[in-house]
Amino acid sequence: MTCDRIEGLLSPYLEGELGDEARRLVDLHLEACPDCRNLLAALTETRTALSGFPELEISESLRERLLEIPGKKMRFSLSLDFLLKPSLQPVFATAAVFMTLVSFYLFGPYKTAIDRTIDRKIHHGYSQVEKLYVKAGSFRDRLEAGKDNLLVSVKNLEIFGGSKDQTQQ
Amino acid sequence: MLVNAYAKRVFNLAYQFAGSYQEAEDMTQDIFLKLYGTLSKYDVRRDFTAWLLTVARNHLIDAYRRTKWEKTSRDEFDEHGLAAGESADPEAGLEAAASRKIIWDSLNLLSPDIRMAVILRDIQDKSYEEIAQMAGVPVGTIKSRVNRGRLQLAGILKENKESDHDL
Numbered sequence: 001m002t003c004d005r006i007e008g009l010l011s012p013y014l015e016g017e018l019g020d021e022a023r024r025l026v027d028l029h030l031e032a033c034p035d036c037r038n039l040l041a042a043l044t045e046t047r048t049a050l051s052g053f054p055e056l057e058i059s060e061s062l063r064e065r066l067l068e069i070p071g072k073k074m075r076f077s078l079s080l081d082f083l084l085k086p087s088l089q090p091v092f093a094t095a096a097v098f099m100t101l102v103s104f105y106l107f108g109p110y111k112t113a114i115d116r117t118i119d120r121k122i123h124h125g126y127s128q129v130e131k132l133y134v135k136a137g138s139f140r141d142r143l144e145a146g147k148d149n150l151l152v153s154v155k156n157l158e159i160f161g162g163s164k165d166q167t168q169q
Numbered sequence: 170m171l172v173n174a175y176a177k178r179v180f181n182l183a184y185q186f187a188g189s190y191q192e193a194e195d196m197t198q199d200i201f202l203k204l205y206g207t208l209s210k211y212d213v214r215r216d217f218t219a220w221l222l223t224v225a226r227n228h229l230i231d232a233y234r235r236t237k238w239e240k241t242s243r244d245e246f247d248e249h250g251l252a253a254g255e256s257a258d259p260e261a262g263l264e265a266a267a268s269r270k271i272i273w274d275s276l277n278l279l280s281p282d283i284r285m286a287v288i289l290r291d292i293q294d295k296s297y298e299e300i301a302q303m304a305g306v307p308v309g310t311i312k313s314r315v316n317r318g319r320l321q322l323a324g325i326l327k328e329n330k331e332s333d334h335d336l
Contacts, residue, residue: 011316042323042330049268049326050291058180062194066172066201 188243223303246270275325287318
């Protein structure tokens with residue numbers, strides 16, 4: 001077995017995870033190879049050193065900072081969390097599109113042309129409404145004028161007791 | 170309650186990983202902020218400590234990748250009491266502390282994934298399965314990372330000892 005192959009087996013060897021056969025091969029190699037023996041000794045020392053790091057206590061200032069977090073979080077969640085609701089996303093999207101269009105209008109180079117077009121459209125719409133209003137007025141006058149004739153014609157109908165001649169008149 | 174039960178563990182993981190006391194305090198605060206924000210996503214069927222350490226591990230590695238702490242040096246070994254150790258034999262105690270110093274100074278030479286695997290396995294004494302679950306990779310990958318990390322550190326330790334002998 002080569003030293004490279006042994007290197008890969010040293011950790012499981014130390015942790016007792018090798019099968020009998022592999023363990024025997026590593027033992028045989030170690031007996032014959034001083035470099036790998038040295039590496040194994042260094043590996044053992046490394047593991048001992050790592051496991052010997054003491055666990056440090058946290059500072060009082062850190063403890064205080066950590067204890068303040070839930071309060072801060074709660075204030076945030078009471079005030080702003082509702083903004084994160086998925087149901088509000090279409091509203092935000094629409095608002096974003098609207099704001100974009102408004103910014104194009106306000107800061108774009110065609111503001112005057114747009115204003116003129118809007119004025120024209122408004123005037124056009126206004127004149128259309130005026131025309132409709134005049135038409136409606138003349139229609140009402142015609143209806144009022146023909147109202148009396150219509151009533152007489154209806155009264156002279158045979159089914160209401162009138163005669164044919166009167167109807168023709 | 171969360172702070173009393175887990176702050177020390179999270180801080181020590183952050184300190185061992187980052188090597189800077191100030192950085193570790195800031196990271197611990199960030200991790201707890203994240204924890205409070207994601208508590209609602211915690212699946213009660215999972216082990217809480219494992220979940221918490223997963224959040225801490227992921228945050229530390231992400232922060233490392235963003236800020237590249239390897240460019241900053243680690244704190245002096247005896248600055249925050251890491252040199253303290255119990256040993257009946259003072260000479261052996263000194264030798265062990267010297268080895269710990271070399272290992273401490275060399276931890277930043279390991280890539281973040283390998284360093285975290287070594288810390289969780291050899292300092293925090295987690296099983297390979299637990300570490301694999303935290304990292305979301307197969308157990309074999311973690312075993313390989315731990316082995317590579319240990320070999321790298323052992324190589325550095327060996328070189329240091331040999332150069333001390335030469336002197």
